[in-house]
Amino acid sequence: xxxxxxxxxxxxxxxxxxxxxxESSLRAKTNPGTAPGLDALASHLGVxxxxxxxxxxxxxxxxxxxxxxxxxxxxxxxxxxxxLLYWDEGVGxxxxxxxxxxxxxxxxxxxxxxxxxWLLMSRSRLAAEVAxxxxxxxxxxxxxxxxxxxxxxxxxxxxxxxxxxxxxxxPQPVVAAxxxxxxxxxxxxxxxxxxERADKPTARAYARDGLPSPEVSIVDLRRQHTPQDRDPDxxxxxxxxxxxxxxxxxxxxxxxxxxxxxxxxxxxxxxxxPKGPAGAPLLATEKVNVWRR
Numbered sequence: 047x048x049x050x051x052x053x054x055x056x057x058x059x060x061x062x063x064x065x066x067x068x069e070s071s072l073r074a075k076t077n078p079g080t081a082p083g084l085d086a087l088a089s090h091l092g093v094x095x096x097x098x099x100x101x102x103x104x105x106x107x108x109x110x111x112x113x114x115x116x117x118x119x120x121x122x123x124x125x126x127x128x129x130l131l132y133w134d135e136g137v138g139x140x141x142x143x144x145x146x147x148x149x150x151x152x153x154x155x156x157x158x159x160x161x162x163x164w165l166l167m168s169r170s171r172l173a174a175e176v177a178x179x180x181x182x183x184x185x186x187x188x189x190x191x192x193x194x195x196x197x198x199x200x201x202x203x204x205x206x207x208x209x210x211x212x213x214x215x216x217p218q219p220v221v222a223a224x225x226x227x228x229x230x231x232x233x234x235x236x237x238x239x240x241x242e243r244a245d246k247p248t249a250r251a252y253a254r255d256g257l258p259s260p261e262v263s264i265v266d267l268r269r270q271h272t273p274q275d276r277d278p279d280x281x282x283x284x285x286x287x288x289x290x291x292x293x294x295x296x297x298x299x300x301x302x303x304x305x306x307x308x309x310x311x312x313x314x315x316x317x318x319x320p321k322g323p324a325g326a327p328l329l330a331t332e333k334v335n336v337w338r339r
Contacts, residue, residue, distance in 0.1 A: 049150075049168060051098040051262040054132055055244035057168075057191040059251065062091055064190035066237045071188040083197050087164050091156030095126035099227060100266035103237065104133045106295075107230060110315050111222030113297055114234075116206035119161040125231050125263075128155035129225070140165060140195050147195055149220050160199040165220060166192045174198040229313050232263055236315065238268045 049057065063074040065088035078086065099107070121127050132151045138144040149262070151166040167193045200214035212221050230237055241261045243249065249259040297313045 049098075049132060049134075049170070051242040051264050052245040053249075054096045054098060054130065054262045055252070055260040056248040057279055058067035058091055058094070058096065058130060059248065061190040061192045062088060063204065070190075072190055072194075074245075075124070080287060083086075083162070083164075084194065086162050087115055087153060087194060087197070090128040090153055090162070091130060094128045094153060094155070095129040096262040097125065097129060098242075098262050098264050099131060099133050099137075100264070101134045102267045103227070103230070103265055104135060104223075105139050105253065106121045106217065106267065106315075107223040107227040108137060110230065110297065111219065112226075112227055114209060114222050114313075116208050117222070117225035118204075118206050119200045119202050119225075120204070121156075121202075123228060124154065124161075125228055129153070131227070137223050138217055140217055140220075142195075149195065149217070150213040151192055152220075152224055154224075156202075160202050163216065163221070163224070164197040164200050165195045165216065167195055169193060206268060208261075226315070227265070230315055233314060234268075234269055238264075238266050240264045 064070040067073060073081075073084070080104060089236050117123075119324070129151050130151060133149070136148045136150045141147075141151060148167050148171060149165045150171060152167050153164040153166065154161055156162070169189050171187060198215045201207045209218055209222050209225070212218050218224070231239065231261050240263075242264055243261055244252065244259050252259050270287065285312060296316050298316050300312050300314060
């Protein structure tokens with residue numbers, strides 16, 4: 047099953063049933079040493095803001111995260127204190143003794159002076175993989191819709207913490223992609239954020255409990271193109287070009303007081319983009335990356 051934004055509230059609600067039931071397979075058949083982490087996961091998931099990240103945005107987060115050397119995990123750097131973020135089509139893998147387990151969601155929240163980050167995969171993805179192999183069947187009634195894979199606590203410090211020192215239980219590319227996604231969400235010129243309500247059955251279930259229908263923030267790339275026929279860095283000579291060329295995406299660091307005072311991100315992603323006059327020939331290089339939005 048494809049997970050759409052309107053599905054997230056229901057998946058969250060059903061997963062909480064497993065986490066809060068001591069007799070569920072998730073609790074009764076799990077190592078007792080993981081109980082505190084699962085307790086924290088239930089606490090965070092219950093109050094989490096919900097985010098659904100589109101495929102293009104996920105790809106950009108993975109790419110730009112690969113260029114981050116460090117990240118901050120403070121409350122001011124997060125899109126919300128506690129959150130559930132679902133990556134459409136997943137975002138990397140966890141290596142479990144040679145088995146590559148896909149990561150499809152992240153849940154975060156404060157824990158013991160740091161930030162607890164859980165990585166999860168969907169039950170539907172597990173069922174699809176098992177069906178593809180054809181050897182086993184998944185007892186879906188015994189498995190939560192969002193399956194916890196692994197977790198670790200990230201340091202909450204005023205200065206960015208090195209991503210190279212991330213707890214080895216967490217794959218660094220996934221953690222870097224999450225940090226990049228948080229930074230990118232703060233760039234309205236690059237990212238569209240819209241709201242979508244829960245599906246009707248879930249909304250009715252929330253209403254029976256006296257709760258408002260939850261909303262999901264959809265995060266995706268803004269569709270835009272601004273052709274340029276002059277080089278903005280060329281000074282005052284206003285040189286005109288007869289070709290186009292590709293400028294690679296990169297992070298730009300800001301040190302202005304405005305960012306410090308507002309405690310917003312001090313990095314901005316400058317996306318790959320063509321420069322030069324519209325319609326002019328594109329200069330070929332040895333490597334051309336084409337990204338269709």
